[in-house]
Structure formats: structure tokens, C-alpha cells
Amino acid sequence: MPWSILKLRNFLTSLVNVNEQIRNCQHSLTQLNIKSTNTKPEQKQRYNPGGTSALSTIKDNQNTSKITITKRRPCVFCNQDHWDSDCVNYTTLNARLSRLKVLKKCTICLRDSHKGQNCNVKKQCFYCKSSHNSALCNKRNSLSLNNTMSQRNEEHERIRPSKRKDCSTSLYNSTLTTRSKQTKETLLLCKKIKVFNPSQPQLQQNTLALFDIGSQLSFISKKLSRQLKLTETESQIMRIAPFGMKEPKSCPTARIQLNVLTTGSEIIPLQANIIDYLTNELQVVETSNELQIQNLTNYWKKPDVLIGADYFFKFIKLREIRELKSGHMLVQSKVGLMIAGNGDIKKLCKNELYPKEVVYSTNVNISTELEKFWKLETIGIQESPQDDDDDQALKHFKRTIIKQGGRYQNLINRLQHNSNLHSYHQILMDQLHSGIIEEVPPKDEVGVIHYLPHHEVLTPSKSTTKLRIVYDASAHHKGFKSLNEVLYRGPVMLPDLVGVILRYRMMKIVITADIEKAFLQLELQNEERNCTRFLWLDDIDKELTNENIKCYRFKRVPFGIISSPFLLAATLNYHLENHGSELAWEIRKNLYVDNVIISANGTEEALYKYERTKEIFAEASMNIREFLSNDEEFNERIAECDLSQTNQENFLGLKWNHERDIIRVTLKPWIGKSLTKRTILQFIASQYDPLGLLVPIMIKLKLFIQHLWKENIPWDQSLNKQDEQQWINLIKEWPTNIIELPRFIMETSQLTEFHIFTDASKVAYSAAIYILNHGYQNTYSNSFLIYAKSRIAPIKGMSIPRLELLSVLIGVRAAQFVLKQLNLENNQVTLWTDSKCVLYWIQNYTKLLPRFIQNRIEEIRKSNFELNYIPSDQNPADIATKGVSPLKLQNCKQWWKGPRWLELKKSEWPKVAIQETMNLQKQLL
Numbered sequence: 001m002p003w004s005i006l007k008l009r010n011f012l013t014s015l016v017n018v019n020e021q022i023r024n025c026q027h028s029l030t031q032l033n034i035k036s037t038n039t040k041p042e043q044k045q046r047y048n049p050g051g052t053s054a055l056s057t058i059k060d061n062q063n064t065s066k067i068t069i070t071k072r073r074p075c076v077f078c079n080q081d082h083w084d085s086d087c088v089n090y091t092t093l094n095a096r097l098s099r100l101k102v103l104k105k106c107t108i109c110l111r112d113s114h115k116g117q118n119c120n121v122k123k124q125c126f127y128c129k130s131s132h133n134s135a136l137c138n139k140r141n142s143l144s145l146n147n148t149m150s151q152r153n154e155e156h157e158r159i160r161p162s163k164r165k166d167c168s169t170s171l172y173n174s175t176l177t178t179r180s181k182q183t184k185e186t187l188l189l190c191k192k193i194k195v196f197n198p199s200q201p202q203l204q205q206n207t208l209a210l211f212d213i214g215s216q217l218s219f220i221s222k223k224l225s226r227q228l229k230l231t232e233t234e235s236q237i238m239r240i241a242p243f244g245m246k247e248p249k250s251c252p253t254a255r256i257q258l259n260v261l262t263t264g265s266e267i268i269p270l271q272a273n274i275i276d277y278l279t280n281e282l283q284v285v286e287t288s289n290e291l292q293i294q295n296l297t298n299y300w301k302k303p304d305v306l307i308g309a310d311y312f313f314k315f316i317k318l319r320e321i322r323e324l325k326s327g328h329m330l331v332q333s334k335v336g337l338m339i340a341g342n343g344d345i346k347k348l349c350k351n352e353l354y355p356k357e358v359v360y361s362t363n364v365n366i367s368t369e370l371e372k373f374w375k376l377e378t379i380g381i382q383e384s385p386q387d388d389d390d391d392q393a394l395k396h397f398k399r400t401i402i403k404q405g406g407r408y409q410n411l412i413n414r415l416q417h418n419s420n421l422h423s424y425h426q427i428l429m430d431q432l433h434s435g436i437i438e439e440v441p442p443k444d445e446v447g448v449i450h451y452l453p454h455h456e457v458l459t460p461s462k463s464t465t466k467l468r469i470v471y472d473a474s475a476h477h478k479g480f481k482s483l484n485e486v487l488y489r490g491p492v493m494l495p496d497l498v499g500v501i502l503r504y505r506m507m508k509i510v511i512t513a514d515i516e517k518a519f520l521q522l523e524l525q526n527e528e529r530n531c532t533r534f535l536w537l538d539d540i541d542k543e544l545t546n547e548n549i550k551c552y553r554f555k556r557v558p559f560g561i562i563s564s565p566f567l568l569a570a571t572l573n574y575h576l577e578n579h580g581s582e583l584a585w586e587i588r589k590n591l592y593v594d595n596v597i598i599s600a601n602g603t604e605e606a607l608y609k610y611e612r613t614k615e616i617f618a619e620a621s622m623n624i625r626e627f628l629s630n631d632e633e634f635n636e637r638i639a640e641c642d643l644s645q646t647n648q649e650n651f652l653g654l655k656w657n658h659e660r661d662i663i664r665v666t667l668k669p670w671i672g673k674s675l676t677k678r679t680i681l682q683f684i685a686s687q688y689d690p691l692g693l694l695v696p697i698m699i700k701l702k703l704f705i706q707h708l709w710k711e712n713i714p715w716d717q718s719l720n721k722q723d724e725q726q727w728i729n730l731i732k733e734w735p736t737n738i739i740e741l742p743r744f745i746m747e748t749s750q751l752t753e754f755h756i757f758t759d760a761s762k763v764a765y766s767a768a769i770y771i772l773n774h775g776y777q778n779t780y781s782n783s784f785l786i787y788a789k790s791r792i793a794p795i796k797g798m799s800i801p802r803l804e805l806l807s808v809l810i811g812v813r814a815a816q817f818v819l820k821q822l823n824l825e826n827n828q829v830t831l832w833t834d835s836k837c838v839l840y841w842i843q844n845y846t847k848l849l850p851r852f853i854q855n856r857i858e859e860i861r862k863s864n865f866e867l868n869y870i871p872s873d874q875n876p877a878d879i880a881t882k883g884v885s886p887l888k889l890q891n892c893k894q895w896w897k898g899p900r901w902l903e904l905k906k907s908e909w910p911k912v913a914i915q916e917t918m919n920l921q922k923q924l925l
Helices: 005-033 093-103 138-144 149-157 165-181 222-228 309-315 366-373 388-400 409-417 421-433 497-504 526-532 564-579 582-589 603-618 632-637 677-686 695-710 721-731 800-822 836-843 851-862 877-882 886-890 893-897 911-924
Strands: 053-058 062-067 184-187 190-196 204-211 219-221 233-242 249-261 267-275 282-286 297-301 305-307 316-323 329-333 338-344 437-439 454-458 467-471 509-515 533-537 549-554 595-600 624-629 654-657 662-666 737-742 751-760 764-774 781-792 828-833 866-869
Touching (some): 190 222, 190 282, 204 222, 204 282, 219 222, 222 267, 267 309, 309 316, 421 533, 497 800, 509 603, 526 549, 564 582, 564 603, 582 603, 603 624, 603 632, 677 695, 695 721, 695 781, 695 886, 751 800, 764 877, 781 800, 781 877, 800 851, 800 877, 836 866, 877 893
Parallel strands (some): 204 305, 219 267, 751 828, 828 866
Antiparallel strands (some): 053 233, 190 204, 219 305, 233 249, 249 267, 316 329, 329 338, 509 624, 654 662
8 A cells, every 4th residue: 555644644643542441441451550658649641431440349248339430521621621731722832832722721730829930740741752741832733733523433432452462451441432323322220319317307319329240338429428418426437448459448438227118108218328420421311200211311430329238138139121223121119110221222212422532512602602793604594503402392282281261688787777677578478378389288298399589670651560589590519510501491582682673573463461370370380399409488577587488389380490491481472372363363373472463454353353352362271461662642541550551661671752653772871890801791781772774873883892802811810001092992982862763664565675775894894774665656765674683704724815705694694584474475675785795606607616615606696685895985785894883873774764865766776786787797797
């Protein structure tokens, strides 16, 4: 076979990897052998076996237990599961040094709390033997830079052999990382069980137990023992000899008493030894208590209880075992069915779960989210990936919905100080008398028991509910999950917010309303109520004592639970779908959480829909109220109790004056916080602009954030003088009121067109969409900006023609989105750009273009929009790309109305635009 430089590099890289692993294997075994005699602190192991390692415990009798070798730490640069020197996210020496600087880690030992010049660690590079960390070796990097990702994956999947006997065990463990291609897995006997404190039965936990006949003793983790507040006895030192070692290791332990509740409600007491760490995460296949083994799911979890041979046979029935098609064994026990043994996971489970060694998860952080400002992958109008949990939640909802009968100390001090304590108490008493909450019956321990913290939210501007009680289901103790973390969120079933607002602006007569206490109209089933318990005073005039506390729980779905929005939306959709009327369909389409909008063409139609809407929601035992319309006759003729009395009119965040039927476009003021990257980003995110009307203002602020990002400025570090002055210049003219716009912008009897204008610069690209209404026989025309979109150019840089192409692409996608939301997909659409190059690309079908360009051109062509050229000085999108101050935008007619000639007859449009487009077409022909 002929050799090449690339193959030679790959071979050398593979050889270096093998040598590195052998060296670490020898080091690991050396550390294991000297553990019992060496007084130095234990060294961190780099390898992690895939299963548990058998141990023998040296006590009065030779008892057995389980431990595992410590799991290696993730990559210091990207926190993923590979070696530091193999990081593919930070491949160059400069990139890695910059990353360490951001993380404030030492460049020699890669640890926190000091810098390289102060490091006392003696490090020798594995590759070049110099005094630096191996991950920061220039020679190593030059060897591996040309390797492709697929080649790296092949290296990780290849089993690396070795002739040395003294490290064969570690090599075997390391080859477990190649199981990503295997489907056969050996499962241990694991089951979720319910355990509780014998002396305090209310202290209970659902936890994972490992049933291990190879262990003579039973064990419990120290974490679970603390959670259950178990009483420790017989404290002693137990000596444990790991498998393959002659010398035992000392381990402090104590005995506890623990009760296990079986599926038949039998209580099995057991005594167990406390140990800091039982084992690594184990693969578990969850089964129901029915003999229907289908749609199973598997997951990884650490057990907190190990039930050894001393109690094993009190739970397991060895005679009642049968083999499954996958090859695994189905074992019956007093705590439910378990699946164990070796078999094909794909045949057993509905979800293909990769082995634990190659699975990792990352927390979404603010830095990642911020990058979406300029990432190319997020230029679409809407991205809505579906989670598997969403399907599960929806199926569970449809299976369980039932229609019935048409139907703490700091907090108290604060409420007393604000004179709101009596109001707070009165709300709870009203809810008690209305059947929204109830006192917890004595000895009711059904289901999961959980207590919700609660606090007040004040909204003085509201005419109905000025004080609202909010329950914090995201609160949790350290080391425990919150209620929201263990509940299904459910799929997002709300209509698109921008779509609702667009339709709102197209309604001649608009009626807004909301559902009274919407979330509190959904009843909880009895077995689920105990997870919504909360505490309150029995007598608010007495001091807070144990005797003055009452325990309540919800009978209805409380606001603040993560699944509440889904449950409300799913229930309303279910009710409106089953109603089947045309009005019910209209309500469902324009129902956002508990906000309703209805359209009408006249007062009588509006009154009819008002009455029918009240009836539709009454059938679900819901009251719809707070009606308000731009039709004053309608407002005068409906029942006074249904009319909104608020002084500050607001619809989905928009400031609406119903008497003049206008929308006020506003900005939130800068309140003079400390100047940091975090406070500036918070300020930008607080500006509410769903339709993109303020894009020319916001683009400059986003560019400033990108500048801070490029400078690697920490989130909470104060800005330097230069950046501080630049920010002050950006917001020194910052009016809160920008402009007043008509809400209603489309007559149904008119001929309507849509015009898209696109533009790009080296720093940003944008698109603006205008609706153009023509009067009867074209006697007049009027245009309005209805939607705009902009994005910052990628940090890495891109040519102006390519950015112009992206601006056309987001213009096409935005227009398709608007037309779909308004159900006007057959209307005429014209797209204008000032890039002749892009027009040439789109209209040239003969020349093969680069793949990046060709893919986007093909998507643009599929839209069948008419394409025209427009000079830059007449292009309103140019304003969004360059950005302007708020004061200039207030009076910028070109932005709010489009080019001044757009409202003229087509015969009066400037010749240059039409002529340039015709000339380009002739050139192509």
C-alpha cells in the first residue's frame, strides 16, 4: 500500500495515543497497589470501568460489597468527554491558551486559583519532554491538526492492543468506550423502590436500588441516609479489599435501620451499612408492574441502595424468571418487575440509548445563547424542535383528562410591612371557600408529597387582581430536584405570538378579553394533590408558631408549575375542538394563554360573538371577562361587569389606545445600572419588539454587545472608559415613546400587495416587509411596515455579496411566515434588493455556483416572488442595516412607510429601478 504524509501523521498520532494510554494504565495500577501503605493523598484515576468491581469486606465475617474506580474528569477546555490534548473544539495552541485565560486556569497544571508563573507543579510534556502541559504542546498540535473529525472518531472506536500484561485490565476498561456500535448490553438487577425512615415515616424517598447477591452486606449511600435523617449506630472502621488487591482499604461506616415499601404495601425492614460511594451510574430498563413488556425506556442512574445477600431473597423470587426476545431475563420481585442479564437493547427498548461512556450533557449558558445573535444557523424565522417528553406529556393528557360537572417568616414580615397581610390571607380564604384549595386530610400520604414556597406579586395598574400569589415550583434544597424538574413540561401548544399580533392588526373591529383565573379552573386528580401542599397561618393576628400553621393543598392547577401552561392550553384546545363551531375555531386560533381576541365587521356581529363566546367558555365552567373593543357602541352595550375598567390598555405587551385605535411603540429606559456586559445584555433583552419595528435602533446595541464579546470581557467586570463612553453615546438620546401607529392596517375589500426590502453591510443584514393597500380602482394607496428582521454578521467575516444573499433569504422566509399567519399565501409579493450580484445569481440558471450560494439560491427561487432592483438610497432596509438613533427613527418616514414612491401608481415609480432590472434580465438572455 503506498504511503502518504497524511497516513504517516495518522499512524504517528495513533502510536502516541497508545503510548499515552499505556503510561497512564501503568500509573493507575501503581496507585492501586500502594493505596494501603502510602500516606500521600490519592491520585485521580483517568479510566472508568463500564460496570461495578467486586470487593470483599474484611469484617467479623468475610462480607462483600461493591466499589468502582473514580471517573476521569472531562476536558478542561470544552467540558466534554475526551482528553485535554484531543480537544477538537480548541485545536490550536493560541485557542487553548485563550480559553484557559477566559476560565482563569493555570497554563501549567490546568487548575484554578493561581496563574502559570505562580505554579509549583513540576510538569513534563509527554510528547516533547519540555516543561509544559501535554495539551499545550506545539509539536503535538502540529501532528494532529490535519486529522479530520471522522478520523478522530475512528481512532476512538478502535481497540488499542498491548502486549504488556501488567496493564491489560486497564486496557480492557478503556475499550468499553467502543460500545457505541454495540446493541448487546448486560443489565444488573436494579429497581426504583420506595424507602422511608422507620421512626419518621413522612421522611421517604423513591430511589434506585441495586440487588447484588455477590455482596454479603447491604449498603446505603451517605446522601440518602442524610435525606431520610436515619439514626446511625455501631460506628466502626470496615476494611475493604478491592478485587485483585491483597491489601485492604479502611472505610468508616455505621449501621442504620431502613424500611422498604413493596408493591403489595408490605414493609420490609433492613439493616444496612452507610458508605460514601456505592458505584457509578448503571444502565436501568424501567418496567411497569404489568406483564406487558413494550415501549420500555432505559436510562443511566446511580443507585443509593445496595441490597446484598443478607436481604436479597426477601425480595427476589428466583423461580419466577422468564427469558425475553431480546435475550434479557424478566425477574419478578416484591418491588415490581426487573430486567437483567445480557441481551439486545434495541429489541428491548423503544429508545436507542448510547452507552454511558459516550453520552454527555451540557447546561445551556448565557454565552451560548448570546452567540445566536450572529450564528448563521439561526436565521430562520422559527425553530421549534420537538422533544420526546412533549409526545409523552400529550399522550398522558389525552389519556387522563376528565370533564366533571361542567366543572413563611420573611414573607409574613414583608406583608405586614406593606399592609398586604390581610389581603394575602383573604385571597387564600376565598380560594378555600371556592374549592380551589383544601386542608390536607389527616394521615393522607397518597402519591408524592411536596411543599411549595409562595410569595406575593403586586400589579397596582390592574383593575382586577392587584395582588397575586405565586407558587415557586422551581425552588429546591441543595442536592435535590425541584418539582418543576421532575414534571413533564409538555409541548408548546400556543399559537405563534407574532402571528396573533399580525392578525390583531388586520381586524376591523377587534374585541379583546381574558379568562378569569384561567389556571385555577383546571381540577387536579386526588392522587396528584399532595405534591402541591403549602403552609400558611391559622390566625394571622397571632405569632408564627408550630401550633399556628395549617397545611393546605391545591385542588386546581396552581400557576407557577412548569406544566401549567401546557395543561391550560391542552384543555382549552380540547374544549374548543370538541365544540366544533366556526367561532370556537377562530378563538382557538387567536387564544394566547388566557388572552382572547375576536374579530368582527360590524357592531351587531361583535355583540353576537360576545354572547356566544361567553356561552362557549361557560360550558367549561370558565368565566370570560375584561372585554374591550375599538367599537365604542359595543363597549356601551355589553354588561358592565364584563367591560374592562383598566386605565392602561395593553394587549400581549403592546400599548393600545382603544378609543383612537392606535398602538404606541415604546422603549424601556436605561436606569443607570453599573456598566457591565451582563447589565447591558439585560437591558437589550428587556426591549419588547415582537414585530421588529425597532430594528434600526437595536442593531447598534447588538453590535456593541458583539464588540464586548470579541474583547472577551467578563460578564460582571466594569467597562473601560472607552467602552463606557461609547455606550453613553448610544443611549444619550433615548426617548421612551417612539411613535404612534394605526392598529388597523388592511381593508378586506382592498387589493393588497406585500413588498420586501433587503440589504446588507459588512456588520449586519436585514429585511423589512410592507403591506400596500390599493383603494377602489386604484384611486389611492397606503403602505405600512408590518414586520422586520435583522441579524448581525458572523464574527469570522463574510463577503458583502454573500451577506446580501442572506438578507434576501431572511426576507423570503419572513414573508412566507407573514403570509402563512395571515392566510394570504396567494397574494402578490415583490422582493427588492440593491445587490445586482445577488439578482444575477438568482436569475442565472446556467452557471454552477458554490454550494453555500447554490443552496440558498434554490430556496429563494422556490418562493416564486417577483425580484426587482432598488437603489441603496431608496431602500428602507438600508436604515435597519446601518442603524439610527431613536430620535431620528421617530421621523423617518422611509422606515415606517417604505420608499416615498411606493404609494404612487406603478407608472410613477422611478424608472431606474425598473430599468436596472430589465437590463439585468437582458444581459442574462
